[in-house]
Amino acid sequence: MSQDPSPPVTDRWGIDASWLDALDTEHTVEQATIDLLREVIGEPPADLEDTAPIVVRPGDALEVDEAVVVLEDGTSRDVDGELPEDFPLGYHRIRTPDGRDRLLVVTPGRCWLPEDRSWGWAVQLYAARGTGSAGIGDLADLRTVRELAESQGAGFVLVNPLHAVGPGPEQEDSPYLPATRRFRNPLYLRLDDVPGVQLTDADRALAAELNGAELIDRDAVWAFKRAVLERSFDADAEGFRDWWWHQGQPLQDWATWAAVADAHGANWPDWPAELQDPRSDGVRRWVADHEQQVAFHAWLQWLLDGQLSVATGDLTVIQDLPIGVSGGGADAWAWQDVLAQGGVSVGAPPDAFNAAGQDWGSPPLVPWRLRAADYEPFVESIRSTMAGAGGLRIDHVMGLFRLWWVPGNDPTAGAYVRYPAEDMLGIVALESHRAKAVVVGEDLGTVEDGVREAMAEHGVLSYRLLWFEDDAPSSWPAASMGAITTHDLPTVAGLWTGSDVREQVELGTGEEEQLEKDRRQLLAHLTGHAEGPAKRSTPGRAVEAAHRLLATAPCTLLSATLDDALAVERRPNVPGAMERPNWRLPLPVPVEELAGHRGVRSVARALGTGIPPL
Template sequence: MTQQLLQQLVEMRGIETQYVDAWGKPATIAESSKAKLLNTLGYDTSSDEKIQSQITQDIKSVWLSPLNPVQVVRNTQDIILAVRLPIELVNDDHTLTVTCENGDVLTHQFTPVDQEMTTMAHIDDVEFHEYVVTLPLDLPLGYHDVALSADDDEFAHSRLIVAPEACYTPSEIKEGKKIWGLSVQLYCVRSEKNWGIGDFTDLALLIEKAAGVGADFIGLNPIHALYPANPNACSPYGPSSRRWLNYLYIDVTAIDGYDDASVQTVVSSDEFKATLEHARSVEHVDYEAVAHVKLAALKAVFDVYDVKYLRKNTKQNKAFKAFVEAGGESLDMLAVYDALQSHLKADGKESWGWPVFPQEFKDYHNPAVAKFKSANQHEVKFYLFLQWIAAQQLEAASNKATDAGMTIGLYRDLAVGVSEGSAEIWGNKDLYCTGASVGAPPDILGPLGQNWGLPPMDPRKLYEQAYQPIIDLFASNMASSGSLRIDHVMALLRLWWVVKGDHAKDGGYIYYPVDDLLGILALESHRNESLVIGEDLGTVPEEIRGKLADNGVYSYRVFFFEQAEDGGFFSPSHYPVQSMSTLTTHDMPTLIGYWHCLDLELGKEIGLYPTEEILQTLYADRHENKQSILDTLHGHGSIGDNVGRDVNHTGMNRELNNGMQVHMAGGSSALLSLQLEDWLEMDKPVNIPGTFNEYPNWRRKLTENIESMFDRHDINELASKLTHARKRASQG
């Protein structure tokens, strides 16, 4: 196999051969990794002949397509389409017909030979020409259909996406207002009434309370659909579907029908009450217990609601049917998947995900799945009902933020992928490469690299599907919110693919059509009036930061990562205005945990550090960093003399904790996000990256009910200081 031929295919498929690593040094992808990545993309690299044949076929398929499947243009640019035709047709009159999203139909007639020819090729002894055709049409923003015809014969179709120059920013933020809000993992929330896990009613109450003390947003973890039949698969970053919601956040008691005698019989049983009391009282979310009581109660409520509303000509049934129709195949596949997984589990069969389903059920489009759906319509309808109710309750919480006058309201979080056994992959296997996983190359936080167990989308398949899956993702996750945070925003440019069975460090970068994806993001941002935040941590090329900023995406600045070469911490007043700043994240220790090195102690206990030498280096670095933080805070007058200046004698206390938060509030970032855990002075993290069963990730609850925490004088005083500091920063 000649490397030159392999390299040609590598470049055609957007595999990066060289990159700059997290330490600023050039790195090269191994030849073996290139071949494996191509294999994962469906190519046979066993011989030169096979590689050449596949290159030829790829080129041929492009030339035999008169129009590209999709094109994204900005509304400030000329609309230029590529048209490819055999030479015998280039002198004929052709028509491009654009059917706009609003129904308007516009046409443009042209003769190909009169246009600019860009290239030519011979395919099966036929000469083909490619021309660029400028459409002299003023098209609105949106998704438009394009048809190419000659002599009234339509023979090619394409999608034309017209997008704005940049993402949406609320007018108040544009005018310089600086705001703060709270980030919360919704499942962690305690309240007087919830069933052992935070729910959408809790969220509405948190919004009301936080808005009352000056917050302008509540930031959520991903609230994507997980696995009703496998509740311990609880990571919000490894969902079953990113388009739909986690039913566990439904407040069962708020659904019409909960007070029915049949439902009350279920929830009043001794077994139910004992399980519910256990779920409410334990320190960590017991997903098995929560799912047990919620599913039992929800099924009872559904049976009542179904008879009362969903089998008759009622406004509720009309709304439900409209929701199901709008959800289309994506919603149907999730409901069928959840029902099927539940049946397999009940029958004692392997059921963690579609890879272990019986052969006839391994694909949503199989006849056996359609037969299962037909035979289990009531149960499938139940899972559709759960999504409908969840969407309503989330919207009610979002409306509470609007009514409270929050500048942003809810900000949601879009995970970078779905887990291998997910419904999202089960229903669109062509799109996902299940022979690989998304991850990260070696960097400071993960010196061995990272493998996240999330199969990536094939960028070519995404393009061939006219970007519909990504459009649906953006639109659905911007619903019922005022902002969207995109986890690992670098995925819009490139993703680190790790072939199944390989070490994470042996992966490689695959490029995505970043300009097209940013255009779609900008369009959906304006449609949904959603400010976009890109989590741009890790190995990030400088050019992408500029591109994201130009497209109106807000950067993500974490205080502990904003360090100068001398070890000092940059003042938050030097952060970009177009950013959201924060002290810590869900992947980091709390302020108390950081200061007292509890994360390092915990890491040692669970075996995260290979050697004692590595651990001692981390302790030494932490000691120096804490001293630099004290120097910074004192230098800016953010803490008083009550807080010591020598790290050897200064522990974390409330004044230091609050001083760090108010220090951030005086910064230049338009948005400041603070963790509710730090308000409650908690010491344990919610997640430890790189662990699975070693630590109860995604389970640790808050230490106080939301009803009482906002009655505390110290909480209200901190909120007042934050609001005052943000107002001062707004005035420059």
């Protein structure tokens, strides 16, 4: 057992010289790793602390005296030493007598929180197909799920990331490796709700064929939808041009990247040199020569904006923010000076669940460059994901504090790099306040000391799972979202029948003896029964028992998956199992039939809605 390891030493590049694993064993980072990461990060500028944004709350002391603050609305206020308690929230500019001009972010410090506790459904939207879908769950299906939730007295719906991937024929299956965290995936468009679309009998036959497939085939779905959308494209549709203009440079960058990706592939470092800089004359000339192609991708986002608004209605829809983006994607192209170059990515160190560690494939933001960029990539990603839905779940929220940087695809040779967590949490709180959006931080796995305390201080809800917690749900903190499982963990039915253990053994992602031991312990914790089918019960009863246990938690939010309610045995994703059809498993029941499904009603009753039994 390790003995009171000292806090890690962090250098001016933000690199920790050591780290603690889940067993509190201290590990020293190899000097070769530190040297490599320093080279990738680059030397922070000497005047960074005098030029980087200041993030404060009203009433806080300032780092500067006798300054003029130019507010967002264009008016000015003099400040001297500290901000008044009534100072307006927002993104302002502070100007000092010596000529310095820097961003001043005034934040409420705490995220917006709902007044009442509530429960809701967690759904992998791509899996929630309905009779009108075309092979994949779409925004019209989200509307059906939302209306179901409202009818049952639920307060929210939690969905997987809806962010866009590359527009080419080979679609990325994982929602957690998008090309952008600012714009949405046109795969989720309902064609029947697109103005001007006229589907032929052949179109409807193909849509039905795609909808009947055993697995979700994004490539085939996108080929079909894109063909219909291209022939229906109307660059002069009423309201489109005005909406596009108001989106400004971010949408122009996305639409440009997507149009160039159609011509040269979805990896910008492979493009012709004159197109690799988004602000170059070469890109401007290319856009001028391909106006219709750029407009098409902007039009798709206009459609998505309208359909999402209808889908979410007045209910809180919590959208998921991935930890990063693909290195060849649109955000990486637009912000290539802020993202780390040189073959490093984000991941996780070795632990008890994965001795080789993990490489998630996304290039990390360089902390000092992020500050020098006035946090623009972070602000836009947070704001865009919250937009129009009222909730945000931050995947791997520990990344606001530190991230495991993986050099050369070897997670065992990585190191933690520190981020300006206090500033980033303040920005999250400001965006949450403005959007009236609840924020949940996915703080699962190894969480260092101080993270959950900082989350609580800033009003970010913790994430508590029956899967991981030893304490009874009744003792969980109120400032949290409670759930049984996630997309990366077994379903209750998969545990109950033992099928999840059998699949893991077949995939080589665990040893049968240990997996079976863990399964029995977890079943005993979830339902009070360790024997599974031998108890002559059913997966449905196990699911209901687990949710009755969950209902005892005092959490602000309680989340139930549709996979569990439908007694689905295969989880959406098994991390590291590349040969498995991860992110491609549809739900076994059309969304229109969910309201009458016994399991769905049972879970809703267990979480306190009072729906009478069938």
